[in-house]
Amino acid sequence: MLRLAYVGGLGLMAGPAGTHLKADGPAKVLRVHDRGTPGEQKEAFRDGWRTHGAELVGTFDTTVGDGQLDGVVVCCGKNGDDLQIIAGLTQLLHERSSGQPFIVHMSTVSAGFTAAAEAYCKQHNVGYVNYPLTGGPLGAQLGGGHPNGMLILASGDHDLYSKLEPTLLVLGRPKYYGESVSAGAETKLIGQHLVFNGCTGICTGAALYAECFAGGAMGGTQQSEYFDFLNGGAGGTRQWDVALSKGVTDDDWNSGFMVHHAVVDAIYAAKLAQEKGLPRLSVQPMINIALAFSFLLQKFPDGPVATHAIAREMIANASQELDAFMTANGAYAPDIDTCLASAIASLPPAVQETVLLDVSVGNFSA
Template sequence: MLRLAYVGGLGLMAGPAGTHLKADGPAKVVRVHDRGTPGEQKETFRDGWRSHGAELVGTFDATVGDGQLDGVVVCCGKNGDDLDIIAELTQLLHERCSGQPFIVHMSTVSAGFTVSAETYCKQHNVGYVNYPLTGGPLGAQLGGGHPNGMLILASGDNDLYTQLEPTLLVLGRPKYYGESVSAGAETKLIGQHLVFNGCTGICTGAALYAECFADGAMGGPQQSEYFDFLNGGAGGTRQWDVALSKGVKDADWNSGFMVHHAVVDAIYAAKLAQEKGLPRLSVQPMINIALAFSFLLQKFPDGPVATHAIAREMIANASQELDGFMTANGAYAPDIDTCLSSAIASLPPSVQETVLLDVSVSNFAA
């Protein structure tokens, strides 16, 4: 049985693991890092981890403890959030653990981050893999025994994947994409191209419906029935089912894929397409939606706001403000590098710090 610790174990994607992992299961979580953040959902996850038998601790030092661990699962934030976490855990595992401990990094980060993280960890005799998750909080709650459980996009060291697979099958639906450490991250970002292009498409459709059939009004049962039917055609997207339908049917624009996370993923997706030599046709839509999300963050600074809320900004009486923001922040610059830099610069400072687009091994050692 694996002995693990969790960092980020009170979040929406990792928290349900405390319920899914059983006493006789393939892994025992001995400690969970807990920053003490209040909240009803976090208390539910705390109860789940306590029932599992895990100790809740307040520091990374205490999370690694005496080093009697096989590895640490990290499911936290983006490049800028997780770099210092990975660096500190690597040092602690190197100093305290026998054999070769590992870090299973389940956050969505850039492909380049994973390459530098693996190199840094190897220098300290610590294994590193990045297994990003997709399927949202509901998928995490459903777990590996359900056909709609979250997907776990695994890659990297094959022996480590084999060791972890029984645990992954309890948590979700894993698929292994080969020995390249960045393949899981690349697969997640390919998926984000599908998500964000679908989001733009369905939100454009909703804005057009509002102008063509509803005097510019967004929402209501007629619009809902319209897209329930039309989305069954060739242009259908899950972004209607999992996102925009909440706004149209229930006037819920604040739950789902949160914009402050989505905007960073869109930037990483744009960067991946640019690095792989794809045309501007492929890169520009990710920059455009990143700027649209940045606009939402500026307009609703107290949040929360979800990705499908861009639909409200696309109807005719609101669209000029969005257009003005995008123009002022470099959406139509002559080259992609300028567009990408301008999109990042448009973000609120707290979000901008999480992006950290270019990561090298030296960043971990700083």
């Protein structure tokens, strides 16, 4: 039985693990980092971890404890959020563990981050793998025993994957993508190209429906039934089922894939496509949707707002404001580097800090 600790274990993607992992299962979680953030959902996850037998602790120091752990699971934020978390945990594990502990990093970060993190951890005799998750909070709740449980995109050290696989099968549906530490992150970002292009497509369809058939109005039973049917055709996308249908059917624009997370993923997805030499045709849509999300963050600074809310900004009486924002913030600059830098610069400062697009081993030592 693996002995683990969790950082980010009260979040929507990692919190359900407290319920899925049983006393006689493949892993025992000894401690869960808890910043004390209030909320009904947080309390439910706390109860789940307590029932599991985990101790809730307030610092990374106490999360690692005496270091007699097999590893720490981290499921937190983006590059800028997680860099110091990974660095700090690595130092503590290096100082206190008698064996070779590992960090299982389940956050969505850039491919470059994973390579730098692995190199830094190796310097300190700590294993590192990045297994990003996809499937949303519902997939995390359903777990590995359900056909719609979240996907776990694993790669890196194969021996470590073999050790972790029984636990991963409880949490979700894992797939191993090879020895490259960045393959999981790259797979997640490939998936985000599918997500964001699907989101743009279905939101464009909804805006066109509003103009063609509903006098510019978004939402209602007729529009919902229209896309329930049309989405069964060749252009169908899960972004109708898991995202836009909430807005059209239930007037819910604030739950789902939160824009402040999605915008960073779109930037990472654009960067990956650019680095791999894909044409602007492939890169530009990620920059465009990143700027659309940035516009939403500016328009609704108090949030929350979900990705499918861009549909409301695409109808004719709102579209000029979105166009003006994108033009002013470099969407149509002559080169991709300028577009990407402008998209990042358009973000609110707190979100900008999470991006940290270029990461080296030196960043972890700073």
